[in-house]
Amino acid sequence: MLWIAIHLAQLPLEIFTRGHAAPDPLVIAQAAGAQRNVFMANALALQHGIVPGMRVSAAHALTPQLRVVARDARGEQAALEQLAAWAGQFTAQVHVVAPCALALEVGGSLVLFRSLPRLWRRIRSGLQQLNYSASLAAAPTVLAAVWCARAQQEITIIETGRLTDALAPLALCHTDFSAAQQQALLGMGVACLGDVLRLPRAGLARRFGPELVLMLDRALGKMPDPRVAFVAPQRYAGNLVLPYSMDNTEALLFPLQRLLLELTGQLRAHGCGVRRVDLLLQHHKVPVSVIELGLATPSRDSKHLLYLFRERLQRISLPEAVEVMVLRALTWEPLLDHSRDFFTPHHGTASAAAELIERLQARLGADAVQGLRVVAEHRPECAWRYCTPGAAAPPDVVKHRPVWLLPEPLPLHEQAGHPQFDGALVLEPDRERIEGGWWDGHDAARDYFIARNPQGACLWIYRELTVARRWMLHGVFA
Secondary structure (H helix, E strand, O other): EEEEEEOOOOOOHHHHHOOOOOOOOOEEEEEOOOOOEEEEHHHHHHHHHOOOOEHHHHHHHOOOOOOEOOHHHHHHHHHHHHHHHHHHHOOEEEEEEOOOEEEEEOHHHHHHHHHHHHHHHHHHHHHHHOOOOOEEEHHHHHHHHHHHHOOOOEOOOHHHHHHHHOOHHHHOOHHOOOHHHHHHHHHOOOOOOHHHOOOOOHHHHHHHHHHHHHHHHHHHOOOOOOOOOOOOOEEEEEEEEEEEEEEHHHHHHHHHHHHHHHHHHHHHHHOOOEEEEEEEEOOOOOOOOOEEEEEEEEOOOOHHHHHHHHHHHHHOOOOEEEEEEEEEOEEEEEEEOOOOOOOOOOOOOHHHHHHHHHHHHHHHHHHHHEEEEEEEOHHHHOEEEEEEEOOOOOOOOOOOOOOOEEEEEEEEEEEEEEEEEEOOEEHHHHHHHHEOOOOOOOOOOEEEEEEOOOOOOEEEEEEEEOOOOEEEEEEEEE
16 A cells, blocks of 8 residues: 655645735734633744744734634635545545644555656646645655654655665654653654664563553554544535635735635545535625525536636626635536547537536626527417527427517518519429417417519518408528
């Protein structure tokens, strides 16, 4: 087996800053008894001399622009689970290693991604697009990979026999030893993992318990390390806390792109797409703004979804600045990849037509883009209805009728009882007789003909079967 560990040391801070670069010094505060201490600080805060462990009151004295946010353990866990679901596109075995690491079993994925360096680059590139900073390490065991990543030793260990030498330089703080065990070992003059491995196993077990020895054996691949793989639900609800309030819809696209990349990564892991995505914009005082995006066909194309949301955002006016963005896609559908032409195709595809419809609806509004369907009705002006684009089924009987009907039939001039339109019309011998509409008070009794004028125009005309016997122009053939 081969594991890639992803260690997210800045996760408590990045759940607040990955939406956009924070413009002010920012610290994550954690309660320590009756006071609050700085747990983590961004680069601007560090430049002002603020360091982890400092009291928040002292940090405020260093810069009046300091922004303090309480540590959100739930948010960190939710972000880690979202990342675990996103990582499912690289392997079926993803494990969440608390508090801020993931372990991916990639031995079976190397054939798909061709090589370990190629897969490594794909994972790192994806994390950067999501605006997560991480250290990666690869090893034959979960613990070895996680400990190396935690120590920011981005190494690749393929053979189990090399684990002892690779893990020996690691400091005890990078292992899973408890704080009491680390303190006791440091008191014995043990400073690194190599020193621990040189101690007698029997004495180590008596002093610290068999669990510590078992942990070492699992890290070195001498004992199995059974773990429960993370199972991602087939739904998505991701949120981003913006580092500052945004009242510009164009600026919202930057953090929105990161949520869409997270969503589409999870969709690829499950081989699914979505027909509907909801964007919720949370404000300080006014109710939440909801933008519903409907798709003609299931999709997991982040660029296409971002384009559609851009068109929708350009058409709305925000009632107030946005503080939190929430993206939801709760209903997923299987998405099958279609085979491609070996040569360049010279015809359109159904997906291209669907994307065009979605773009038009995003720009013009859903009500402005409609489809047409044929209904069972003899009268041509009543034989159609609006429908969802692409939802119309072909009629059972296809009659030779024009697509373009005039809003109202136009009376034609006659000469000796013969219809005229830019000259005398020549009628084809076939006719279509229509009689109906008595049930709704709009009786129609007509004989329809296909006619051509001297200029070659192809028209659809009819003669009334009533007393007036008028000739009327009703449609034009393309």
